[in-house]
Amino acid sequence: MQQDQDNIQFDVLLKSSATGEQPYIDNIEEFRPDPDHIEICLRWFRDQDVAVYATDFGLAGETSRAIFEKLFNVKLIQSESGNISSGWIVEGTLQIPPPIADYIDQITLITPPELF
Numbered sequence: 001m002q003q004d005q006d007n008i009q010f011d012v013l014l015k016s017s018a019t020g021e022q023p024y025i026d027n028i029e030e031f032r033p034d035p036d037h038i039e040i041c042l043r044w045f046r047d048q049d050v051a052v053y054a055t056d057f058g059l060a061g062e063t064s065r066a067i068f069e070k071l072f073n074v075k076l077i078q079s080e081s082g083n084i085s086s087g088w089i090v091e092g093t094l095q096i097p098p099p100i101a102d103y104i105d106q107i108t109l110i111t112p113p114e115l116f
Helices: 035-047 065-072
Strands: 007-014 051-054 058-064 075-078 088-091 104-109
Touching: 007 035, 007 065, 035 051, 035 058, 058 065, 065 075
Parallel strands: none
Antiparallel strands: 007 058, 007 104, 051 058, 075 088
């Protein structure tokens, strides 16, 4: 994914059918999301003009700030920490859209790496 200065990169953790246990090396496969749920979410995000790819436990996405704000009903404010890779502050509560809400556990904004 090519990063634009105003693009937002994010990770999506999809829900799994595993319940009540902590993931360990012996049971990690139980925590992988249902492949059908991955496909539903991929298709939905792509229909919204989001560049998105499947990962082991979810999705990795990138889109414009405007699209991200519209999809999740939030306002993003660039952090003013004084360095180039300061990231974003989310104003409001991120709302997962109903068509994919049953499949998503968490969405996390990715902070750009700090280059020396």
